[in-house]
Amino acid sequence: MPRLPGALSPEKTWIGWNKMAERNATVGIVMGSQSDWPVMRHARDTLDGLDIANETHIISAHRTPERLNHFALGARDKGLKVIIAGAGMAAALPGALAALTPLPVLGVPMEGKLMGGLDALLCMAQMPGGIPVGTLAVGKAGAINAALLAAAILALTDKDVAGALDDFRSRQTAGVAEQPED
Numbered sequence: 001m002p003r004l005p006g007a008l009s010p011e012k013t014w015i016g017w018n019k020m021a022e023r024n025a026t027v028g029i030v031m032g033s034q035s036d037w038p039v040m041r042h043a044r045d046t047l048d049g050l051d052i053a054n055e056t057h058i059i060s061a062h063r064t065p066e067r068l069n070h071f072a073l074g075a076r077d078k079g080l081k082v083i084i085a086g087a088g089m090a091a092a093l094p095g096a097l098a099a100l101t102p103l104p105v106l107g108v109p110m111e112g113k114l115m116g117g118l119d120a121l122l123c124m125a126q127m128p129g130g131i132p133v134g135t136l137a138v139g140k141a142g143a144i145n146a147a148l149l150a151a152a153i154l155a156l157t158d159k160d161v162a163g164a165l166d167d168f169r170s171r172q173t174a175g176v177a178e179q180p181e182d
Ligand code: RP5
Pocket: 031, 032, 033, 034, 035, 036, 060, 086, 087, 088, 089, 090, 091, 110
């Protein structure tokens, strides 16, 4: 349909923006506790920066097992493609999710008082053969990288995400100075 001169394109109208806000999430970010959010928000911010629709939930493998079950069993059918799971201490969340869903699960260990988060890192990495969890670094770097890895997975079949990821990497490279400053 022809547009009036100066009119916003359909995707830039409020209706268009509302539609964007309602886009189905392709990445689920879950965390064991509200106390994980200061770290896990970096995963959300990274996905937002790449314009990847995401949703966030607090789900504890130990404190809310029924919520875990409900989320994991419905994740694929509601359109999620990748799950990012942050947890600390016993850090069972990513493994428990991976046991219930065929979607790729990326684990982010939280820094803790014991060994700086090495406990959670080992819990996530040491999965028995047959149920993988892709385990990232402890803390903020892991949260950012989990989002970037989720984007790379989506980029295999989504050229918009592939383009956004290429742009991110180019900007990152351009932002690294050749010499250090005093
Ligand atoms: C884990 O226990 C959570 O992922 C969190 O990292 C840790 C501590 O939880 P809170 O006691 O702070 O709620 O399940």
